[in-house]
Amino acid sequence: MTAILQVKDLKVHFQTDDGLVKAVDGVSFEIEAGKTLGIVGESGSGKSVTSLAIMGLHKGSRAAVSGEILIDGVDVNKVTEAEVNKLRGKSMAMIFQDSLAALHPFFKVGDQIAEAYQVHNKVSKKVAKQVAVDMLGRVGIPNPTQRMEDFPHQFSGGMRQRVMIAMSLSCNPKLLIADEPTTALDVTVQAQILDLLRDLQREFGSSILMITHDLGVVAEIADDVLLMYAGRAIERGTVRQLLKTPEHPYAWGLLTSIPKLTGAANAELLAIPGTPPSLINLPSGCSFSPRCSYKDRAKVDCESVIPELAGVKSNSSHLVSCHISETERVAIFKSEIALKL
Amino acid sequence: MLTYLVRRLIGGATVMVFVSIFVFGLFFVLPADPARLACGKSCTPELMAEIRHALELDIPLPEQYFRFVKGIVSGRTYLAGSEAQLDCAAPCLGYSYQTDQPVTFLLKDRAPATLSIAFGASILWLLIGLSSGIVSALRRATWIDKFSQGTALAGASLQIYFVGLVLQFILVDKLGWLSSPGYVSPNDYPMEWAQGMILPWITLGFLLSAIYARLTRAGMIEVMSEDYIRTARAKGLSSRRVNFKHVLRAAITPIITVFGLDLGALLGGAVITEYVFNIPGLGKLATEAVSNVDLPVIVGTVIVAAVFIVIANIVVDLVYMILDPKVRLA
Numbered sequence: 001m002t003a004i005l006q007v008k009d010l011k012v013h014f015q016t017d018d019g020l021v022k023a024v025d026g027v028s029f030e031i032e033a034g035k036t037l038g039i040v041g042e043s044g045s046g047k048s049v050t051s052l053a054i055m056g057l058h059k060g061s062r063a064a065v066s067g068e069i070l071i072d073g074v075d076v077n078k079v080t081e082a083e084v085n086k087l088r089g090k091s092m093a094m095i096f097q098d099s100l101a102a103l104h105p106f107f108k109v110g111d112q113i114a115e116a117y118q119v120h121n122k123v124s125k126k127v128a129k130q131v132a133v134d135m136l137g138r139v140g141i142p143n144p145t146q147r148m149e150d151f152p153h154q155f156s157g158g159m160r161q162r163v164m165i166a167m168s169l170s171c172n173p174k175l176l177i178a179d180e181p182t183t184a185l186d187v188t189v190q191a192q193i194l195d196l197l198r199d200l201q202r203e204f205g206s207s208i209l210m211i212t213h214d215l216g217v218v219a220e221i222a223d224d225v226l227l228m229y230a231g232r233a234i235e236r237g238t239v240r241q242l243l244k245t246p247e248h249p250y251a252w253g254l255l256t257s258i259p260k261l262t263g264a265a266n267a268e269l270l271a272i273p274g275t276p277p278s279l280i281n282l283p284s285g286c287s288f289s290p291r292c293s294y295k296d297r298a299k300v301d302c303e304s305v306i307p308e309l310a311g312v313k314s315n316s317s318h319l320v321s322c323h324i325s326e327t328e329r330v331a332i333f334k335s336e337i338a339l340k341l
Numbered sequence: 342m343l344t345y346l347v348r349r350l351i352g353g354a355t356v357m358v359f360v361s362i363f364v365f366g367l368f369f370v371l372p373a374d375p376a377r378l379a380c381g382k383s384c385t386p387e388l389m390a391e392i393r394h395a396l397e398l399d400i401p402l403p404e405q406y407f408r409f410v411k412g413i414v415s416g417r418t419y420l421a422g423s424e425a426q427l428d429c430a431a432p433c434l435g436y437s438y439q440t441d442q443p444v445t446f447l448l449k450d451r452a453p454a455t456l457s458i459a460f461g462a463s464i465l466w467l468l469i470g471l472s473s474g475i476v477s478a479l480r481r482a483t484w485i486d487k488f489s490q491g492t493a494l495a496g497a498s499l500q501i502y503f504v505g506l507v508l509q510f511i512l513v514d515k516l517g518w519l520s521s522p523g524y525v526s527p528n529d530y531p532m533e534w535a536q537g538m539i540l541p542w543i544t545l546g547f548l549l550s551a552i553y554a555r556l557t558r559a560g561m562i563e564v565m566s567e568d569y570i571r572t573a574r575a576k577g578l579s580s581r582r583v584n585f586k587h588v589l590r591a592a593i594t595p596i597i598t599v600f601g602l603d604l605g606a607l608l609g610g611a612v613i614t615e616y617v618f619n620i621p622g623l624g625k626l627a628t629e630a631v632s633n634v635d636l637p638v639i640v641g642t643v644i645v646a647a648v649f650i651v652i653a654n655i656v657v658d659l660v661y662m663i664l665d666p667k668v669r670l671a
Contacts, residue, residue, distance in 0.1 A: 055575055081580065089577035101568035106590050106666060116576040151666040
């Protein structure tokens with residue numbers, strides 16, 4: 001398997017008046033051809049900042065980006081904006097959460113899609129417009145020839161997100177980055193969009209990087225999952241590994257906090273104690289340690305040493321960064337967590 | 342679209358009715374007696390009574406207002422049936438107390454000078470304002486931005502009668518690059534017309550461009566942080582295309598609105614500019630009329646200015662409908 005995208009030790013820091021914000025602090029991962037990686041984390045965990053860094057969209061801003069972002073043999077982080085422009089749209093494309101804000105309000109959707117196609121293909125406006133009609137049809141918009149002439153605000157949320165998808169796939173990119181594409185949509189429309197993405201992925205053979213805070217979306221669409229917390233990757237593995245045998249106490253907290261339909265009606269909702277740390281004053285050591293209920297089970301001082309992301313013994317593709325020993329974690333999982341899942 | 346236009350025209354007409362009532366009221370609210378004003382220096386009670394009759398000030402007020410409006414719409418006849426019968430063709434706004442000329446004639450006579458000023462100055466301020474605003478926005482926090490914004494601040498703070506006179510002193514009196522400002526008909530003497538107009542254009546253009554530079558800069562910077570600009574970049578568009586197509590298209594819309602209203606206001610008379618450069622336009626006509634308490638001329642200039650502003654508002658809204666698709670359906 002070849003990796004479409006390789007990210008190595010990515011750091012994105014913002015200098016602000018209050019101090020240095022370490023939005024992303026040393027994240028590495030890769031995505032293989034045709035696969036879907038879900039990056040999961042709560043607000044401020046650095047998942048969107050990571051996706052913008054891959055698109056090179058921090059260029060020209062105050063962000064300091066370091067590390068390697070390899071796509072098509074090009075390190076996005078090392079080349080100029082003009083060089084990245086050759087990759088944007090063609091090698092990698094992006095869809096955003098709020099499709100109303102993400103589409104230009106003054107241009108017809110057909111023209112916006114045709115423009116995306118024309119950037120990378122030397123064709124006439126007429127041909128590009130035909131491509132736009134074709135793409136709108138493929139993402140399931142009825143009467144594409146007429147809808148071409150409409151403006152973004154004339155579409156419903158779900159239809160607009162389809163327009164976004166049509167635009168992003170117009171140049172058949174190898175990698176599609178979807179930054180919370182379903183968050184602003186109704187649950188039924190959400191399912192339609194996820195189905196559409198999966199069908200199109202099969203058709204176009206693209207890899208997908210799905211940014212979300214919704215574990216349901218991940219379960220639905222991802223092959224692999226990267227769990228982020230306070231700008232760092234804390235667990236990585238297949239969807240099955242993450243959802244069935246999670247290793248990190250944060251993952252335990254997330255999964256046990258999902259309410260059960262089968263439980264008692266008055267069952268207490270479980271929550272992770274505390275709040276996410278400030279990205280300016282990250283706790284020394286493991287950033288999750290102040291909220292971790294199991295840190296006394298570790299043999300290392302969680303509050304002073306940062307744990308490495310390392311493979312678990314049973315399966316080296318499942319990585320976790322935790323000081324608690326694997327045997328201890330298995331014991332905790334069996335005795336306390338498994339029951340609540 | 343058509344219903345909208347009709348609705349707006351009716352709205353505009355309503356505004357004009359109120360304006361006409363208001364300015365007509367001027368005749369009677371002011372302590373000055375119109376008949377006394379028209380009577381002149383060697384006035385006798387008999388003469389005044391005669392004038393009162395001639396100006397139709399001796400009939401009931403609603404009737405007077407009706408005749409006033411009728412005069413504008415379809416013309417009116419003073420002293421009908423008598424020997425001194427006076428036909429005033431529509432749009433009739435009466436006769437100047439000072440010169441006895443029809444107000445409509447005076448307005449028509451003075452309008453070209455004001456149009457000339459507005460025409461040249463508006464092109465100039467739009468060009469300077471937009472380009473310096475765009476450069477500022479694209480080169481934010483560089484010396485170009487600071488220079489351009491500093492100039493804009495100076496422009497917005499200074500007054501025409503200061504900048505105008507300084508420029509006139511330097512460019513006309515000291516360097517002799519320009520001839521003295523003034524107005525001649527562009528049909529007869531196009532070169533002289535342009536030469537006489539350059540100084541008013543530059544002065545007014547510079548001062549008003551300041552506001553446009555700031556508006557453009559602020560608008561561009563705001564639009565640059567919009568999500569759809571990030572999308573445009575994510576599509577792989579060159580930064581030139583992102584800035585000049587996507588950013589400018591969104592940023593320019595509100596500027597067009599301000600431009601239309603400024604132009605409308607200016608067409609009613611560039612009062613200070615005309616006064617400073619001694620250009621015989623509508624603004625100068627208005628100031629002269631005010632200082633002479635020449636009521637019919639005051640009324641005429643106010644109505645003309647109001648008409649321009651009402652029309653400018655309607656035009657701006659129609660243009661906005663074309664520029665902003667979201668307004669189209671509303």
